[in-house]
Amino acid sequence: MAAPGSRAEPEFLCSYEVSRPVYSELAFQQRHERRLQERRTLRESLARSCSCSRKRALGVLKTLLPILDWLPKYRIKEWLLNDIISGVSTGLVGTLQGMAYALLAAVPVGYGLYSAFFPILTYFVFGTSRHISVGPFPVVSLMVGSVVLSMAPDNHFPMLSGNASALNTTVVDTVTRDATRVLIASTLTVLVGIIQLVFGGLQIGFIVRYLADPLVGGFTTAAAFQVLVSQLKIVLNVSTQNYNGVLSIIYTLIEIFQNIGDTNLADFIAGLLTIITCMAVKELNDRFKHRIPVPIPIEVIVTIIATAISYGANLEKNYNAGIVKSIPSGFLPPVLPSVDMFSQMLAASFSIAVVAYAIAVSVGKVYATKHGYAIDGNQEFIAFGISNIFSGFFSCFVATTALSRTAVQESTGGKTQVAGIISAGIVMIAIVALGKLLEPLQKSVLAAVVIANLKGMFMQVCDVPRLWKQNKTDAIIWVFTCVMSIILGLDLGLLAGLLFGLLTVVLRVQFPSWNGLGSIPRTDIYKSLTNYKNLEEPEGVKILRFSSPIFYGNVDGFKKCVKSTVGFDAMRVYNKRLKALRRIQKLIKKGQLRATKNGIISDVGSSNDAFEPDEDIEDPEELDIPTKEIEIQVDWNSELPVKVNVPKVPIHSLVLDCGAVSFLDVVGVRSLRMIVKEFQRIDVNVYFALLQDHVIDKMEQCGFFDDHIRKDKFFLTVHDAILYLQSQAKSQEGQDSLLERITLIQDCKDPLELMETELTEEELDVQDEAMRRLAS
Numbered sequence: 092m093a094a095p096g097s098r099a100e101p102e103f104l105c106s107y108e109v110s111r112p113v114y115s116e117l118a119f120q121q122r123h124e125r126r127l128q129e130r131r132t133l134r135e136s137l138a139r140s141c142s143c144s145r146k147r148a149l150g151v152l153k154t155l156l157p158i159l160d161w162l163p164k165y166r167i168k169e170w171l172l173n174d175i176i177s178g179v180s181t182g183l184v185g186t187l188q189g190m191a192y193a194l195l196a197a198v199p200v201g202y203g204l205y206s207a208f209f210p211i212l213t214y215f216v217f218g219t220s221r222h223i224s225v226g227p228f229p230v231v232s233l234m235v236g237s238v239v240l241s242m243a244p245d246n247h248f249p250m251l252s253g254n255a256s257a258l259n260t261t262v263v264d265t266v267t268r269d270a271t272r273v274l275i276a277s278t279l280t281v282l283v284g285i286i287q288l289v290f291g292g293l294q295i296g297f298i299v300r301y302l303a304d305p306l307v308g309g310f311t312t313a314a315a316f317q318v319l320v321s322q323l324k325i326v327l328n329v330s331t332q333n334y335n336g337v338l339s340i341i342y343t344l345i346e347i348f349q350n351i352g353d354t355n356l357a358d359f360i361a362g363l364l365t366i367i368t369c370m371a372v373k374e375l376n377d378r379f380k381h382r383i384p385v386p387i388p389i390e391v392i393v394t395i396i397a398t399a400i401s402y403g404a405n406l407e408k409n410y411n412a413g414i415v416k417s418i419p420s421g422f423l424p425p426v427l428p429s430v431d432m433f434s435q436m437l438a439a440s441f442s443i444a445v446v447a448y449a450i451a452v453s454v455g456k457v458y459a460t461k462h463g464y465a466i467d468g469n470q471e472f473i474a475f476g477i478s479n480i481f482s483g484f485f486s487c488f489v490a491t492t493a494l495s496r497t498a499v500q501e502s503t504g505g506k507t508q509v510a511g512i513i514s515a516g517i518v519m520i521a522i523v524a525l526g527k528l529l530e531p532l533q534k535s536v537l538a539a540v541v542i543a544n545l546k547g548m549f550m551q552v553c554d555v556p557r558l559w560k561q562n563k564t565d566a567i568i569w570v571f572t573c574v575m576s577i578i579l580g581l582d583l584g585l586l587a588g589l590l591f592g593l594l595t596v597v598l599r600v601q602f603p604s605w606n607g608l609g610s611i612p613r614t615d616i617y618k619s620l621t622n623y624k625n626l627e628e629p630e631g632v633k634i635l636r637f638s639s640p641i642f643y644g645n646v647d648g649f650k651k652c653v654k655s656t657v658g659f660d661a662m663r664v665y666n667k668r669l670k671a672l673r674r675i676q677k678l679i680k681k682g683q684l685r686a687t688k689n690g691i692i693s694d695v696g697s698s699n700d701a702f703e704p705d706e707d708i709e710d711p712e713e714l715d716i717p718t719k720e721i722e723i724q725v726d727w728n729s730e731l732p733v734k735v736n737v738p739k740v741p742i743h744s745l746v747l748d749c750g751a752v753s754f755l756d757v758v759g760v761r762s763l764r765m766i767v768k769e770f771q772r773i774d775v776n777v778y779f780a781l782l783q784d785h786v787i788d789k790m791e792q793c794g795f796f797d798d799h800i801r802k803d804k805f806f807l808t809v810h811d812a813i814l815y816l817q818s819q820a821k822s823q824e825g826q827d828s829l830l831e832r833i834t835l836i837q838d839c840k841d842p843l844e845l846m847e848t849e850l851t852e853e854e855l856d857v858q859d860e861a862m863r864r865l866a867s
Contacts, residue, residue, distance in 0.1 A: 113814045116787065116805035125784075154470060157219045161507060170506040177505030178513025180385055181224050184499050185514055186521045187390045188227065188544070190415075190529070191537040194325060195232035195318060196488040197239040197333075198276050199269050200537065201418035203227060204522045209482035210475075210490035211515040214508065217474035219466040220455035221507045224496035224514065225478065227488065229541060230314040231447045233321065234581050235488045238279055238439045241335040242432070243271045276488040278428035279436050279443070283489050284479030286444040291472030299449045299468065305558060306588045307449060308551045309569040313576030313584060315548035318541060320344055325538035326362035328355035328413050337579050357410035358535035361401075365393050365539035370546060385503050390540050394532060402531040413534045418526035425484040442582045447491035448472055454492050458501055495544050564599070568592050603639030605652040608748060608809065615810035617748070629813050631741070631820075633657050636748035641759035649759075653766060657745060659738045661769040667737040668773065674733035684732060740773055746812045750781035760793040767800055778816075780809040 112118070131139065153160045185207045193203030207226040214225045248271070250264035290298065320340050324331050324347050331346040372389035380386070406412035452471055459466045478490055500510055521529075558566035571591050576584025606619035609626030617634060620626055628634075635656040641649055654660050678684040725731075728739045755763070767777045782805060796802065806812040 113811045113818070114807045115803045115811070115815070116782070116807065117802035119807055120802075154467070155473070156216060157467075157470065158216045161221070165507065165509070171509070173504035173506055174510040175513055176385065177500050177503040177510040179517055180388060180503045181496055181500040181505070181510060182514035182517025183388045183391045184496055185224065185226050186518050187394050187537070187540055188493060188496060189518065191541045192227035192229055192232040193488075194534065194537060195229055195236050195321060195541065196227070196276055197236040198273050198488060199417070200415045200534075201526060202273055202276075202486055202488070204418075204518060204526070205423070205485055206482065206487040206490060208515050208518040208522065209485050209487050210478040211508075211511045213478040213481045214474050215512050217470070217477050218508060219470050219474070220451075220459060221464065222458040222462065222497060222501045222505060223451060223455045223492040224500045224511060225451075225492055226490055226496065228447070228450060228491045228493045229318050229544065230311055230450070230581070231443060231489050231491050233314060233318050234439070234443050234446065235276055235279060236321070237335055237339075237580065237582070238436055238443075239272045239275050240333040242275050242435060243268060244333050247271075273486050274426070274429055275432065275436075277426065277483045277486045278430075278432050279440060279483075280479050280487055280489045281428040281483035282433055282436060282440045283444045283447065284476045284481075284483060286440055286476070287448060287472050287479065288476030290444070290448075291469050291474075291476055294469050296452075296468030296472050298445065299452055301589060301593070302445070302449045303565070303568065303592055305565040305569040306572050306592050307453065308554055309572030310446075310576050310581070310585055310588060311450075311548050312551045313573045314581055315545045316340070316577055317581065318545060320347075322538035322541050323347060325413070326359060326535045326542070327351065328358040328535060329353050335580070337583070339580060340577055355410065355412060355535075357406050357412040358533055361397060361406075361412075361533050362535035362539040362542075365397065365536050366543050368393055369540060369543035373543065373546070380502060386499055390543075393540070394529070394536060397536040398529055398532045401533050406533065407531070415530050415532045415534060415537075418530055419522075420526045421523055423486055426486060428483060439582050442585050443489055446585065447489055448475060451475060451492045454494060454497055458497070493544075494547060564595050568595060597644065600639055600642075601645045602648055603637065603645065605638060605656075606636045607656045608634040608636055610810075610813070615808065617809050629816065631743045632746060632813065632816055633742050633744075634746045634748060634809060634813075636751070638751040640754045641752055641763065642754070642756040643758035646758055646762040649762065650766065653745070657742060657775075659740060661766075661773055661775070664738050664740060664773050665769065667735060668727065671731055671733050671735040671737050674735055678732065740775060742775060744776045744778060744816050745770060746778045746780055746809060746816075748780050748809050749786070752782065752786060755786055755789050755793075757793055760790055760795050763790075764795050764800065771799060776804065778812045779805045780812045781807070 114122075186204065189203035189205075189207030190200045191203070193200045193206070196203070196206075210225045218225070245263045245268065248264040248268040250262050290296070317340055320343055324343070327347065329347060329350040330353075331343055331350065334340075334342045369389050372387050376383060376386040376389075401407070401412065401414060404410075407414045448471065452466070452468055455466045455471065475491065482490060500514070505511075555566055555569055558569055568588065568591060572584065572588030575587040575591075578584070579587060606621060608617040609620045609623075609628045610617050612625075612627055617636075618626060619636075620628070633656050635653060637649060637652060639645060675684060727737060728741070731737060770777050787802075787805065790796070806815065
């Protein structure tokens with residue numbers, strides 16, 4: 092047992108030893124044959140995709156009509172009773188929410204009942220989720236309402252009204268206005284459905300992946316705030332202008348507070364009591380959900396009580412309360428959309444289509460995962476597209492799913508969309524039989540029901556501190572999207588949040604993490620030198636891990652990482668050496684230096700610190716010296732006989748750990764090739780490790796390899812590369828590894844003449860050889 096206060100030794104579960112050859116990519120491919128990838132021509136691909144068999148046709152049919160897959164497997168004895176209970180509960184909630192959300196869509200309340208009925212009929216056939224409750228949702232309804240109000244504001248429908256005791260005044264023609272708004276909402280619904288159907292047909296359901304959870308959280312929280320403000324004026328029963336666009340919510344709030352003295356107390360009290368009661372009972376439902384078999388339908392109860400009180404006390408006449416007044420009885424005939432309006436609402440319809448789809452799929456995935464089945468994202472696009480097109484012809488506004496209704500449908504035991512059909516039946520009864528009974532209901536009660544259902548969305552604010560601790564970038568995306576959606580409006584706010592989220596991805600790729608690596612002694616494990624102690628760096632070798640694809644956007648950052656890892660700039664080293672060689676040539680011409688087998692002899696030297704700027708002024712004539720070759724030997728890491736600060740190069744190899752490089756583009760390949768060439772010119776070899784096969788294939792396609800850059804410099808692992816370098820170092824022991832071949836430059840064809848009069852025979856032989864080379 093360890094002594095108190097002492098550090099316990101770690102317990103290792105097991106250990107292993109592996110004996111295998113050191114593999115370069117070339118050696119590995121020679122020993123292990125790659126599987127040939129079958130490549131089809133376009134004609135073969137089309138022929139394969141268009142071929143048909145009975146099994147394939149049945150599979151395609153079940154994909155397009157999921158009801159053919161799950162309905163034959165329906166367990167009547169086990170599931171039917173649960174679906175009936177769930178359907179009745181969901182239908183009661185859906186009836187009230189449909190009416191309430193119609194206020195957000197800026198259409199008469201009765202049309203919310205249609206929107207809670209028709210979309211369910213088609214989703215039952217085409218949808219893949221068994222648990223979501225299809226119908227209006229506050230965020231989407233508010234987005235629809237913003238389009239409706241922008242295209243049909245009150246001031247577009249003036250009507251003169253006068254009497255004997257007053258001058259003629261302009262009032263709003265509510266009948267024409269409401270009919271126009273219904274037409275706009277239904278036309279928008281059809282267009283949204285067309286866009287969703289096209290997206291589903293093109294198999295681009297992946298688009299929802301770009302709506303990250305932080306972005307959706309910030310957006311829906313801002314939408315909840317927008318919903319709260321829009322319903323606040325209904326609860327207070329104060330009149331305001333219909334603002335749209337940038338800062339519309341601010342203008343609405345200002346006008347509400349300016350007119351707050353006109354608050355109708357009957358509506359305010361009814362709305363406040365409804366909010367308190369609904370939120371309290373919902374909290375009880377949530378807290379005791381394991382004990383209560385069916386959640387208390389508090390919205391239904393409150394609505395019935397409020398309708399009875401309003402009717403009995405005649406609140407409209409006695410207190411000027413705002414009531415629903417008129418709800419259509421029965422169903423309306425289908426109406427063709429106004430295609431001429433498509434161009435005016437096209438931009439908004441894209442954002443509504445994507446948001447509606449994203450909400451439905453995200454909720455559907457939660458319950459699909461919980462109950463062990465999968466939903467098809469592309470088929471969901473098709474299902475909601477068909478549902479919205481169909482319901483748009485029956486004067487509905489855009490449908491998706493509501494979290495609260497779906498929670499009721501699932502928590503009350505719903506097993507399939509049979510519960511959805513039963514809930515649609517409850518809504519149908521309300522449309523046919525109960526419409527007139529609900530006409531005395533105060534609008535403030537419906538608005539209060541909407542506000543009470545926003546609690547879950549507002550609670551998302553609590554996610555921000557958690558996100559900040561986990562990932563600050565995600566927290567910033569959440570806050571940015573929320574603020575922009577409040578200031579700019581939901582459509583522009585969503586676009587701004589999406590662009591900002593993509594920008595953070597670009598920045599994270601453009602400025603990725605990188606580390607210099609060292610090995611844990613006597614292992615093949617390589618870790619960051621910055622993060623871990625007691626790591627060993629191989630002598631004369633630097634190892635760099637770059638954690639990002641290499642492409643045109645981050646090649647400059649990659650070059651900086653290489654420079655920081657090795658401690659010098661390869662191009663600058665080369666240029667400094669070239670400058671030093673020109674100076675040496677001048678001194679040789681003047682006879683102030685002697686060339687020997689062991690290098691250049693001179694008593695003159697200078698300091699040579701890396702990255703130290705030259706203090707001498709470079710002679711521009713030195714750059715125009717014509718080239719001639721002479722082979723001598725120079726130790727670049729020793730004192731040089733010229734006043735040029737040539738950075739020292741303490742390494743002979745650089746190993747690039749490319750395990751995190753998922754792709755390269757043409758610019759990335761070209762930059763890598765340039766880096767390798769720059770290091771080769773100063774006698775530093777560059778090796779690659781852990782490159783994926785498709786990345787190597789891309790390098791081959793881009794012409795990366797040649798006689799000087801071969802696949803034998805590519806290794807399966809970093810450890811393979813290090814072992815190879817160590818074996819190379821051992822084979823070269825005893826040789827003078829510091830002597831290098833360089834190129835000297837001269838400006839004349841005459842043989843070199845040295846001033847020294849007493850030269851050894853060895854030195855003369857070297858000079859003769861140098862002169863013969865220059866003269867040739």
